[in-house]
Amino acid sequence: MITLRLSLALLLGFGAALPAGAETPPTLKAGVTVASDIVRLGDLVDNAGEFSEVAVFRSPDMGHTGQVPAWRIVEAARRMGMARIETGGRTDVAVTRAxxxxxxxxxxxxxxxxxxxxxxxxxxxxxxxxxxxxxxxxxxxxxxxxxxxxxxxxxxxxxxxxxxxxxxxxxxxxxxxxxxxxxxxxxxxxxxxxxxxxxxxxxxxxxxxxxxxxxxxxxxxxxxxxxxxxxxxxxxxxxxxxxxxxxxxxxxLMKPEIVERNGNVLIHYEGNGLSLTVRGKALEAGAEGDTVQVQNLTSRKTLQATVTGPGRVTVVQRAAVTTLSAAGIGSPASTNLQ
CATH class of the missing domain: 3.90.1210.10 (Antifreeze-like/N-acetylneuraminic acid synthase C-terminal domain)
Structure with a gap:
């Protein structure tokens, strides 16, 4: 908290014990918010009467609150001519700059x-x-x-x-x-x-x-x-x-393995105008698009296959090669799918 400094511009004077026409004695406030850079006696004291506009202290910085000791307020008021202020037991007054x-x-x-x-x-x-x-x-x-x-x-x-x-x-x-x-x-x-x-x-x-x-x-x-x-x-x-x-x-990271090692797979053969599917076993795990070794469970032959789906692989056979001889045109080479 910022302690308010006593204004150098305190106005000294003498006056009556109570402001003229006051029905109740001047009473110290518990707290006050001021908009000006100057704190006046009327800001700090209820029923300050003719002393209300007397400048006594500088305000805190904008948005800040300072504590003014009650005895300083009483002393300043006394020097202005306000002989008595009821403090109500307060030791200080919180002054906030709006x-x-x-x-x-x-x-x-x-x-x-x-x-x-x-x-x-x-x-x-x-x-x-x-x-x-x-x-x-x-x-x-x-x-x-x-x-x-x-x-x-x-x-x-x-x-x-x-x-x-x-x-x-x-x-x-x-x-x-x-x-x-x-x-x-x-x-x-x-x-x-x-x-x-x-x-x-x-x-x-x-x-x-x-x-x-x-x-x-x-x-x-x-x-x-x-x-x-x-x-x-x-x-x-x-x-x-x-x-x-x-x-x-x-x-x-890698693609998820959709073929498990030693898991059952369906081997799909394609090529030479033929297409068939047989049961097999994956000898390697693989993700979609991976090349893995599989075994045809019928022939026990090991093949290279491409993983094409969960539990599915595809073997693509190369096209048959036609051989030429001096005697004429030979027969297409056979492909063993089994």
Missing amino acids: ARVIPLADMEERIATAIAGSLGIADSSRIAVTFDRGVRPIAVEPTVRGTLSVSRVDHDQRSGRFDAMLVVAGAAQSDRGGFRVTGQAAELVDYVVPARSLSRGEVIKASDLTVERRPRHELAGVPADAISSLAQAVGQAARRPLVAERALRISD
């Missing part, structure tokens, strides 16, 4: 928008603004309704330091240059981390992930290929066991 107070959050938003624009960033929420210690909310005259804006901002991208001037249209301080604020501004970067440990091959759901946001200069330990959005990971599978709260990388 103001329109602009919160730090609004100031941060304006600074962030200005710096985002200078960096070519469309979303100002990606700029984190931290004011230096001692920066306080802006307080202007209570009648001022002008908007808050940034008249100047200097920002060092390397260090993140900024120096800015804020103005409020119609405020007296704005006419004198504005309100200077300093601090740190950093671009925030998103990256995705598992919310829990994930096993190899486990298909990832949105609930398994969390998006972290940190200033770019704090990302020394985050890999360059870290995933920045949930869409990049949801529906993919873990290529290896993943630890919770560690940045998720593109190389940590």
